[in-house]
Amino acid sequence: MDPRAVSSPLQVFNNVAAETVVYLANLLLYYKILMNRFPPILPAGCLPLLLCFYVIFQVIYPVHKSKEFWRVIIRSLVAPLCKVDFFATYVTDVMTSSVKTTQDIAWTFCFFLSGDFLLNLEDYHRKGLSWQHSAVYVNLVIPALCVLPLWLRFQQCVRRYHDTQKRFPHLANCLKYSMSFTVALFGVFSPPHSTTTAVKILWFVMYVVSTLYTFSWDVLQDWGLGHPMYGFLRKKRLFPRSSVYYAAVVLDLVLRFNWLYSLIPPGHNPLPFMHSSTLPVVITTNVIVCEFLRRTMWGFFRVENEHLNNTEGYRSTDHVPLHFTTPTAREKPRKKGVLVIGEVLAVTVGGIAMATAAIMAARDQMRASP
Known part of the structure; x- marks a missing residue:
């Protein structure tokens, strides 16, 4: 900015x-x-x-302070039609932590546009909010808001692979987001009052695998930690105390489970060990607060690692010369080919297929449930 x-x-x-x-x-x-x-x-x-x-x-x-923010938001929404920079990916990652907030914004718009804000208490208890249970709101608006940030990051990874021709880390990152929105869609479209324990256990296994994969990506790729010769950290670090990094790893492991569960909208509870079909409001509030704190912590180490190591290759050179040094930067080689386009299409189709399979499986379970 x-x-x-x-x-x-x-x-x-x-x-x-x-x-x-x-x-x-x-x-x-x-x-x-x-x-x-x-x-x-x-x-x-x-x-x-x-x-x-x-x-x-x-x-x-003021407009001069907000225009850059809105410019990045628009660039994130049109991915992968434009070149992806680090700031756009960072903002979209933050958007994946704002799903609950976005759902509340959608609820607020529907509440005011329907005119229900003018109802008194008697009319509210008698009529309720009819739009809150409509098919469009439940089956379209809420699911779209749950997976939209994940889909945008998925498309940004596809674009980064197209621009750099590097399967790793971009295609591996695509897999991470594919697993996340598959778990989210299965949780969204599964019947909230289903009594089939096997389906809930299957969802829970997917939930754990996706969370552990995402946590590993945070630590090993986004933060660049995990080198045994440096105490499972990394050689170059800006924070003087190693305990800061160890504490961040433990917190990220715990709060990553919280993040994926934040993608499940209100009124759904696919967990096999909870009997209630809905989450209490106090739990939802704590989920939102904890996720914002986790994302803030994640951002510190993510920016630090990218600044020190250029892990995602957003800079076109390996070396950034100072004003008094001779430019000796080595340009990174680039490759072009039809194979890259084919792999991009294959990854995109694979992501859509995983999302469709999750929706169909949840729908079949809903038809089978009494």
């Missing part, structure tokens, strides 16, 4: 403090009007709508 457009820590703190005050004041006024303890200047449901407009304004303004 442009350094001139980056806010200082004090500005970030001031913005957070101001938005928190606005949110708490809006929440207090909402409950006061709802409980008839404040003159009803306007319907209570209009206050959350005003809060949403305020948040949208904060995201867009």
Whole structure:
């Protein structure tokens, strides 16, 4: 990002403090009007709508600070039609940790567009939210939001393979995201009240395998750790204490299971050892918070490793000369061929096939369940 457009820590703190005050004041006024303890200047449901407009304004303004962010978002959405840089992949990785938040945003849009925010408590308890159980929302909107960030990263890996002609790490990374959205789709489309334990155990095995593969990728590839001669870390490190890296590895292992489960939408519980078909709200909240903390921790070591080692080859040269040195960078060789295009198509078709198989298996289970 442009350094001139980056806010200082004090500005970030001031913005957070101001938005928190606005949110708490809006929440207090909402409950006061709802409980008839404040003159009803306007319907209570209009206050959350005003809060949403305020948040949208904060995201867009000032334009010179937000345009780079939106540019990267657009570049991520059109992958693999354009060249992929490190910042685009980093932002899309963050998007994979924001699935629950994105689902809440979709719920908010449907809530306001349907006009249900104007319902009083009696009408709400009598009618409920009819759109929340509609086929379009349950079978299209929510599943699409669950797998869209994973699919975008999958396509970015395909584009990176096309540009670099290197099967590793890009095709191996494609496999990682294929496994993740296969597990997510199976969990989304499986019947929430199914009593078939065998199917839940199969899903759980897929869940564990995908999580361990993703965790291994974090440690070995994204962070560049795991070298026995350096204490299973790496030679070049920016953090002075080795304990920081060991603690990060342990936390990432635990929280990676939390991340994959965050892809399962509300109302679904494919786990064989939990009898309830839905997750309590408090667990969902903790899942969101823990995943944001894990992704923040992951980002520190990911940027550190890429800065030191250029692991993904985003720089076209192996050596970055200083202003007082003679440029002696060695350009990386490039290969072209029809074989690369064929492999790209094969990987894409394979990813689609895995997702389709997961949906079909879950649908068959739904038809078989009473």
